[in-house]
Amino acid sequence: MAAKTDNFQSPDYFNVDELLSEEHKLVRESVRSYVKKEISPIIEEYAQQAAFPQQIVKQLGDLGCFGPTIPEQYGGGGLDYISYGLMMQELERGDSGVRSTASVQGSLVMFPIYQYGSEEQRKKYLPKLASGEWLGCFGLTEPDHGSDPGSMLTNIKDNGDGHVILNGAKMWISNAPFAQIAVVWARDEEGIVTGIIVERGMEGFSTPTTHGKWSLRASATGELVFDNVKIPKENILPNVRGLKGPLGCLTKARYGIAWGVIGAAMDCYHTALQYSKERIQFDKPIGAFQLQQKKLAEMITEITKAQLLNWRLGVLMNDGKATPQQVSMAKRNACEIATNICRDARQMLGGMGITGEYPIMRHMMNLESVITYEGTHDIHLLITGMDITGFNAFK
Template sequence: MTVAPTENTQAPAAPADRDELRRRIDVLGIEAQLTSDELAVRDTARRFVDERIRPNIAQWYEDARFPVEIVPELGRLGLLGMHLDGYGCPGRSAVEYGLVGMELEAGDSGLRTFVSVQGSLAMSAIHKFGSEEQKQQYLPGMARGEIIGCFGLTEPKAGSDPAGMVTYARRDGDHWIISGEKRWIGLASIAQLAIIWAKTDEGLRGFIVPTDTPGFTARVLEPKLSMRASVQCEIELDEVRIPDSLRLPEATGYRGPFSCLNEARYGIMWGALGAARDCLEEVLAYTSERRQFGTPIAAFQLTQRRLVEMQLELQKGLLVALHTGRLKDAGTLDPVQISVGKLNNVRAAIEIARDARAMLGGNGITLDYSPLRHANNLESVRTYEGTDEVHTLILGRALTGHAAFS
């Protein structure tokens, strides 16, 4: 199905117009707090989104297709595993990684999620916990986008409580045999390798599982109302046999997967703001052009109030993200602080997307405009890598000293 413009709509803002809109939105002058290197990396991602994503995303979303052809382009731009050092990885800062995530999610959450699964989850697991041989074998190709990875932690009955995992790996001489199921695993059907977390007699362990190994099956979950330009799967592991050389030797216990999840959660606090900013840009351009009763909608008091509320939440969220990134780059970040950004920024972003859709009226339910697409995607972003409830309880435990998880 071809997505065609709808009658009586104003065209979404062009890139040059968006620059002016962004200047107006940045009432606190946050951009002035960024270094020249940070701005350069951000602008590289911004140009990629303007040139490759915006013209195509409505069709990709409509067709429920992840554009796998852009993966090597992301690699050439240095956006895969960009916060990792060595092994062909760019070694950029946490703030630079966050800025790129924001720009990518301004295009679509599903595309930023790809970069997160590849870099913050699969590549981070190998970089943090793999052997030297594993790092040399896999990371350079993953950084170039030649090898796609996925991260198998969540199960059908073990989401917010990974301790309920039933996937099990048993030793058999110099091999491991893995059986179980994983669900909501991004990229699994297009990946060449999967990081699989499984219980063993020695505790929780991580494994690199080539997806062409006999017994490994990935099935795409569809139809979906969210993240349609992305791929989520369920994985079946039926007596999958791999050598011990594919076990992540430094991954022992739940510290392994949780440290990777924190990398992804950090990126989310930035990415969600990209979706929110894109919504505000679109509705700000729309209300400035759309006239009712002979007056631009943007001139009405109620419209200005709604726009300003969006602006305030977006600016506050960006301050949280930037401060968190500076702490991460300084090596002083407490994982609890990541929960502040994930909880606050995604919650704010989804409210901005919903209100922006409402301000577009009937035109807002079409794919000519991004807010409803972003709102649908953000329902997934709000759920994965820790729901609102999980992050609330993480913060509650830190605040009160009492754990309320059980």
């Protein structure tokens, strides 16, 4: 497949850029340039072949996309949450799988090690993860326990010699086939959820690849299988116990998704807008017809609303005031409008919309995963419902 020129221009109907600092714009521009140069020319081919572009791991590390909010002393960027959001937006504009690689590394691997880990663990793992020398993954979801992680079966038992024995399995794990380490959540002998760092090469630890995906085809997905894996006790994350550990990580990752999927929506909108000006039917551009203008007007309206919601959420995150429930609302809203925009854009392109010559069908398939992972569409709805009524609909 021939490489195509990426002429993406970001929509900003309400001058949201005026709310951003110069640093924010510089961060966004650096990631946008990277995506245009390194991702757009290759991503269709990798997606068609269901292959993971391994070279992006080092590239994303060099660019500072791994752990951008982690302090610089551990190799992170020391940036704020709006910078992080803009990075994810630009990466997902390229491909959801690329953004997933960065989201998992920063929010689900580096964040728990920084937030819940010992100083020794921070120094040992974070610089290698930040640079892209190592790739990490996050083990929470199990074959029989997705939306209900509290029912997990994976467990650790004290071996009495300074080690614990880990048994169980995790499923749908991004980065797993290529990861050097996994932050895994398991029940201890008291039944309390505990975080532990598992390293590749530990006997009994394997990461079989998940095949046959129609979605996130350029992202590496796999299982984590633990068969009596012997792990030093110093690999346990000492500063958190219970489900609040993994859920705290997911709040950070969901925040990144809320920004990220707007990148995919923008890419589909931009593609549909350009196509509507060039495609002639009935002696005029299809963009001159009312129904096509309706689609485009609704797309830019929803993108604008989501940009403002995300910006406000970023301010609250920076101030330490954002609630997990607010993050849930932003994640759910962004995924819904992005999915709808992709679908409408595909219709506007007619048959061309299903080909790899345009990015829309790839974004559509990817978003079917993103609307499901890190809390499904319905689960986030119920999180908001419980927050406003005080009634728990999960039980």
